[in-house]
Structures are given as C-alpha cells and as structure tokens.
Amino acid sequence: MTISRRQFTAGTLAAGAATALGTLPSGSAFAQGSKPTIAFFVKNVTNPFWKACRIGAEKAAKELGINMEVVAPTKPDNIEEQTRLVEDWIVKKPDAFVFVPVDYKALVPSVQKANKAGIPIINYNNKMTDIEKVTFIGSDDALFEYEICKYLFNSMGGKGKVVHIDGVPAAITAQMRKKGFERAVKEFPGIEVLASQPGQYRRLPASQVFENLMQRFPEIDAVVSANDDMAVGIVEALYAAGRGGKTKVVGIDGIPDAIQAIAEGKMFATVDFSGHDQSYLAVQAAVRHLKGEKVPAEILLPVFIIDKSNVGKVAKTPEERAVPSWDKVAGKA
Amino acid sequence: MTMQLARANGAMARPELLGLSPDRLFVVVSRLVALTLLVVTLSILSPHFLTWSNLINVVRHAAPLFLLSAGLTLVVLTAGIDLSVGAVLGLSGCIAASLITGGDPVLGIAAGLGAGLACGLVNGALVSYAGVPSFIATYGMMWIANGLAYVFMQGEVIYGLPAEFRLIGAGFLGPIPMPVLIMFGTLAALHVLLHRTPLGRGIYAIGGNPVAARLSGMPVHRRLVFVYAMSGLMASFAALVVVARTNAADVSLGEEQLLPAIAAVCLGGTSLFGGVGGVTGTAVGALILALVLNGMNLLGVNTFWQAGVLGFIILVSVFADQIVGGRIGRAGGAT
Numbered sequence: 001m002t003i004s005r006r007q008f009t010a011g012t013l014a015a016g017a018a019t020a021l022g023t024l025p026s027g028s029a030f031a032q033g034s035k036p037t038i039a040f041f042v043k044n045v046t047n048p049f050w051k052a053c054r055i056g057a058e059k060a061a062k063e064l065g066i067n068m069e070v071v072a073p074t075k076p077d078n079i080e081e082q083t084r085l086v087e088d089w090i091v092k093k094p095d096a097f098v099f100v101p102v103d104y105k106a107l108v109p110s111v112q113k114a115n116k117a118g119i120p121i122i123n124y125n126n127k128m129t130d131i132e133k134v135t136f137i138g139s140d141d142a143l144f145e146y147e148i149c150k151y152l153f154n155s156m157g158g159k160g161k162v163v164h165i166d167g168v169p170a171a172i173t174a175q176m177r178k179k180g181f182e183r184a185v186k187e188f189p190g191i192e193v194l195a196s197q198p199g200q201y202r203r204l205p206a207s208q209v210f211e212n213l214m215q216r217f218p219e220i221d222a223v224v225s226a227n228d229d230m231a232v233g234i235v236e237a238l239y240a241a242g243r244g245g246k247t248k249v250v251g252i253d254g255i256p257d258a259i260q261a262i263a264e265g266k267m268f269a270t271v272d273f274s275g276h277d278q279s280y281l282a283v284q285a286a287v288r289h290l291k292g293e294k295v296p297a298e299i300l301l302p303v304f305i306i307d308k309s310n311v312g313k314v315a316k317t318p319e320e321r322a323v324p325s326w327d328k329v330a331g332k333a
Numbered sequence: 334m335t336m337q338l339a340r341a342n343g344a345m346a347r348p349e350l351l352g353l354s355p356d357r358l359f360v361v362v363s364r365l366v367a368l369t370l371l372v373v374t375l376s377i378l379s380p381h382f383l384t385w386s387n388l389i390n391v392v393r394h395a396a397p398l399f400l401l402s403a404g405l406t407l408v409v410l411t412a413g414i415d416l417s418v419g420a421v422l423g424l425s426g427c428i429a430a431s432l433i434t435g436g437d438p439v440l441g442i443a444a445g446l447g448a449g450l451a452c453g454l455v456n457g458a459l460v461s462y463a464g465v466p467s468f469i470a471t472y473g474m475m476w477i478a479n480g481l482a483y484v485f486m487q488g489e490v491i492y493g494l495p496a497e498f499r500l501i502g503a504g505f506l507g508p509i510p511m512p513v514l515i516m517f518g519t520l521a522a523l524h525v526l527l528h529r530t531p532l533g534r535g536i537y538a539i540g541g542n543p544v545a546a547r548l549s550g551m552p553v554h555r556r557l558v559f560v561y562a563m564s565g566l567m568a569s570f571a572a573l574v575v576v577a578r579t580n581a582a583d584v585s586l587g588e589e590q591l592l593p594a595i596a597a598v599c600l601g602g603t604s605l606f607g608g609v610g611g612v613t614g615t616a617v618g619a620l621i622l623a624l625v626l627n628g629m630n631l632l633g634v635n636t637f638w639q640a641g642v643l644g645f646i647i648l649v650s651v652f653a654d655q656i657v658g659g660r661i662g663r664a665g666g667a668t
Contacts, residue, residue, distance in 0.1 A: 046584045051488035198636040203579045208394045212630035215387040257492040
C-alpha cells in the first residue's frame with residue numbers, strides 16, 4: 001500500500017481555515033470549484049475485509065469526483081501507528097476524515113484533536129463515542145447475530161442442541177455478536193446451548209476447538225460461529241469427521257469461501273456484513289455533508305441473510321458488487 | 334561452560350538406549366511427568382477424554398505446532414533464537430497455496446519450502462558470518478517475511494486447494510491422521526540427526542561452549558547456518574501442513590504462532606541458554622499445549638477464563654517437571 005503524500009490544494013487549505021467545530025460551513029471546497037480531498041482510513045492492508053472497504057470507497061470517490069487518499073498503518077491494526085497517521089493528516093488538513101479506529105477507545109484523543117482542527121469526521125464500521133462526528137455508518141453486530149440465530153432456530157422448529165464458537169474474547173465485535181446469540185437463545189426455550197468456546201475468529205483454532213467439542217457431543221444440531229472464516233473451518237471439521245450434512249452451520253460476514261460452502265449445501269447461511277457498502281456510504285455521507293446536505297446521525301446497514309435460495313445472486317468479489325442506494329439505506333435510518 | 338562440554342563428552346562414553354545415555358533418558362521421562370499428570374487429571378475430570386478418537390485428535394492438533402517448534406529447537410540448542418518462524422510459516426504458506434491453486438502443485442511445494450529455506454539461510458548467514466545477534470537478525474527477518482507476504486497477497490485470501498495436496502493436512506492413513514505420521518516421522522529423523530550424527534553432537538557442543546567447539550576444529554559457522562536453515566525449512570513444512578489442513582491461506586496464517594512455538598520448546602525442557610534439550614521434549618511440549626486446549630474445550634471452561642487457565646497450567650507443568658526432574662536435569666546435561 002502506498003500512501004501518497006500529496007500536497008493539499010489551496011482550496012482545501014481555505015476550507016480547513018474556515019471551519020470551526022459545531023458550526024461547520026460545509027461545502028467550501030465545492031463552492032470554490034475545487035475537488036475536495038478526503039482521507040479514508042482502514043485498519044490494515046492485509047485483511048480482505050479492508051480491501052473491500054477500500055474498493056467501496058474508491059467507487060464512491062470516482063462517482064462523486066473527489067480526491068481520496070487511503071490511509072493505513074503498515075503494521076496491521078497498530079494503535080500507535082494510526083495515532084501518528086491521524087496527527088499527520090490533521091496537519092495536512094483534508095476536507096474530511098472517513099475514519100475507522102483500529103481501537104474504538106484508544107483513538108479517541110487523536111480524533112478529538114481532529115475535531116479541534118475542525119476536520120469533519122465520518123465514522124464507519126467501529127462506532128466511536130466521546131468524539132464529534134457527522135455520522136456513524138456501520139452494521140449492528142448484535143442485531144446481525146440475533147437475526148441469523150433467529151433464522152436458524154426457526155428453521156430447526158425452535159428446538160435443538162446448539163454450539164456457539166466465539167471470536168476473540170477481547171474484541172468488542174465478538175462480545176456484541178455473542179450478546180445477539182444470547183438474546184435469540186432467550187426467545188427460543190427449546191434451544192439448548194451445549195457449549196460456547198473461543199475460536200479466535202480464525203479458521204485453524206476454531207476447527208481445532210470444534211474437533212474437541214465433537215468428542216464431547218456426539219449430537220450437535222447446529223453451530224453458530226461468530227464469523228465465516230471459523231464457520232468454514234467448522235464445516236470442514238464436520239465433513240472430515242464423517243458428520244457432514246447433519247449439523248447446520250451459520251456464520252457472519254459473507255466471505256467468498258462461505259458463499260461457496262452455502263452454494264454447495266455444506267453450510268446453512270450467513271449474514272452479509274459488507275465493508276464495501278459501509279465505506280461506499282461513508283464516502284457518500286462525507287461528500288453530502290461537504291455539499292451542505294443533512295446527513296442522518298447514524299446509518300445502520302440492513303440485515304441481509306444469504307442462504308441456498310439467494311446465494312446464486314451474491315457477487316463474489318467487491319469489484320463486482322453493486323453499490324448500495326443511499327436513499328434506500330440512509331432514508332430508512 | 335567447559336564443565337558442560339566435559340559432561341557431554343562423559344555422557345557420550347556411556348552405554349546408550351535410543352541414542353540416549355541413562356541419565357539423559359531419565360530426564361526425558363521426567364518431562365513426561367507433567368504430560369502424564371495432565372492426562373490423568375483430564376481422564377478423571379471428563380469421560381470423553383480418554384478415548385482413541387480424542388487422543389488422536391489431540392496429537393493431530395499438536396502436529397503443526399511440533400513441526401514449527403522442532404526446527405526452532407535446533408536453533409535454541411545452539412543458544413540462539415528464531416523469532417521469524419511464525420512469519421516464515423505465513424510467507425511460505427501463501428506462496429505455496431498461490432502456486433498450488435494456480436495449477437502447479439510441485440512448483441508450489443518447492444517454492445514454499447524454498448522460501449522458508451532461503452529465509453533460514455539468510456538468518457544463519459547473518460548470525461554466523463556477520464555476527465548479528467540471533468534475536469535481532471531473526472526479528473528483522475520476521476518483518477521482512479511479513480512484508481513480503483503482504484506484498485505478495487495484496488489483501489487477498491486463497492481458498493480451495495486440490496484434494497490430493499490436502500491429504501498431508503487433512504488426510505488419514507488407516508486410522509492415523511497424516512499430520513500425526515508426519516510429526517512422528519520428523520521426530521524420528523531429527524532425533525537421529527541430533528543424537529547419532531557428528532552434526533547433531535556438534536549442535537549441542539556449540540550451545541554448550543561455542544569457543545571450545547571452534548577450538549576443537551568444528552565448522553561452527555556452517556553448523557549455525559545449517560540450524561537456521563533447518564528452522565526456516567521446518568517452518569515452511571509446517572506451513573504446507575497448515576494450509577492443507579485449513580484449505581485456505583492469507584497473511585494472518587503465521588500470526589500468533591511464534592510464542593506457542595517457543596513455549597513448546599521450553600515446556601519440552603530445552604534450555605534457552607543452549608546445549609540442553611532435544612526434539613523429543615519439544616514433542617511433549619507441543620502435546621501439553623494441545624492437551625490444555627482440548628481439556629478446556631471438553632470441560633467447557635468459560636471463554637474469558639481460557640487464556641488465564643492456559644498460563645496457569647503451563648506454569649504448573651513446568652513446576653511439576655522441576656520437582657521430579659530438576660535435580661537430574663541440572664546434573665544430567667542434554668536429553
């Protein structure tokens with residue numbers, strides 16, 4: 001990933017100078033007829049999720065005719081490095097930050113500095129509190145897992161033995177997803193939770209943990225996995241143990257491998273957690289804000305469940321994926 | 334240090350079993366105490382533990398970790414460290430998976446192993462000929478291998494490896510999983526290398542006393558290059574097994590593999606100061622780590638408690654080993 005150190009234009013300088021917290025005279029860059037520049041942050045350049053985010057954002061930038069700079073730490077998810085990047089970019093003063101913190105608490109002081117410098121913040125993916133932001137655009141982890149669980153439990157007639165594979169115990173997304181699971185379990189008295197064990201959001205540890213659990217439980221009706229990478233590992237483990245097809249496995253994210261497994265009938269369903277859509281809408285929100293339009297304070301993506309019935313229509317790569325409609329998503333929020 | 338060398342020489346003169354002198358053999362047995370204690374405890378606590386399918390399951394889980402830490406053991410025996418093993422595993426896995434899914438499995442396997450070997454050779458050259466401390470040389474290599482993997486993968490994930498290749502990670506030979514066979518084959522080969530060849534004895538001698546080793550006419554530089562090259566090669570071998578097992582590769586493949594690998598080496602009784610230990614102990618160490626995870630899953634230990642329980646069991650097993658084998662270990666030398 002190259003992060004070009006492009007010189008900011010006179011227009012953006014003026015736009016920055018004119019801003020003051022809270023009473024942002026937006027649209028200055030547009031008013032002066034120059035292209036606004038947006039700093040688009042991602043957590044790393046290693047994970048395909050953030051690649052999809054970058055592609056979504058680039059589509060919006062191209063469509064709207066703005067300059068966009070992708071800002072990523074070289075060491076994945078590194079707090080210290082992102083802190084420095086934020087400080088560098090405050091000095092460069094772009095027209096807006098489309099921002100995801102590598103840690104939603106640790107980056108608060110840095111983003112507050114950007115607030116003081118009058119740079120509008122469009123927060124996406126991981127919600128930050130204690131900062132001034134134009135809007136938050138993301139997906140509700142708890143709701144996503146709640147909905148996929150409800151869908152799964154209904155398909156089981158509301159009863160059966162279920163295993164939950166957690167993500168990384170410390171991750172806020174893992175905790176929220178688990179909450180969604182617990183909420184759904186409460187609503188289905190016929191669902192028995194056999195075990196809930198951590199798979200670290202990764203395939204190898206998750207499949208090993210699940211293989212251990214298969215030793216203990218000869219019958220498992222369904223597995224709820226906190227992400228798709230683990231879910232695919234679990235499907236593999238089931239088939240390797242000769243127990244494939246008897247256990248319904250669901251995940252979250254909609255990664256290509258999971259979509260493939262659903263198409264083959266090996267995996268039951270997943271929820272589309274689209275970084276592409278989040279970042280596309282986030283860049284849209286930034287530009288709309290700069291043009292002086294009113295943007296909702298929070299935009300949550302709708303829950304879209306992928307199963308055998310619709311898996312054929314799902315785009316395999318973020319490049320092929322259709323962009324979401326602003327009016328449809330933001331209009332609802 | 335001279336005492337250690339004298340000890341090693343003394344040990345060589347005595348009658349041997351499995352290539353081990355009686356006192357060394359006793360130390361191996363003492364390393365097994367912690368493992369046995371864990372097995373007995375888990376058998377009492379969980380009725381699902383002591384079954385053929387579960388035990389084979391545990392050994393299978395230990396296999397990739399063992400392969401990674403076996404090469405590292407050789408480095409640690411020379412009083413060095415290889416911090417790049419996790420990153421090299423990631424890089425080799427990505428290169429191999431990419432070429433194999435591209436339709437050229439032989440080239441893929443060769444390139445994966447070649448990448449690991451190359452990283453190891455550079456590490457070895459830096460440590461032995463340039464005199465860079467192994468901690469620094471391999472720390473640098475860790476970043477280089479990570480960086481190369483990032484560039485190579487461009488944020489992509491590779492899915493779907495051919496079934497024939499997947500045999501080495503997910504296949505069985507009769508009732509025995511392939512990774513388990515690979516683990517014991519590697520263990521036997523490295524055991525013979527360490528205990529039955531001049532090269533192996535030289536590795537202990539370098540760790541025990543590098544100056545004496547050099548003065549006695551041993552090609553210390555070349556042997557150091559050899560151990561780092563082996564470490565890199567074993568990391569890429571582990572990568573092939575992991576990729577075949579998970580059917581996917583991305584740059585996170587080697588993440589969080591380094592510390593468990595070092596832990597397996599140390600749990601197996603290999604001294605970080607060099608000259609003492611061996612691959613048999615490392616196999617025991619890898620098995621202990623796999624057992625703890627298996628036990629926690631079988632007993633349903635709460636997700637949030639698992640990290641703490643893991644640390645606690647590691648300390649207890651080292652302590653148990655110290656009580657039984659500590660005195661002998663201090664007096665006995667290499668195992």
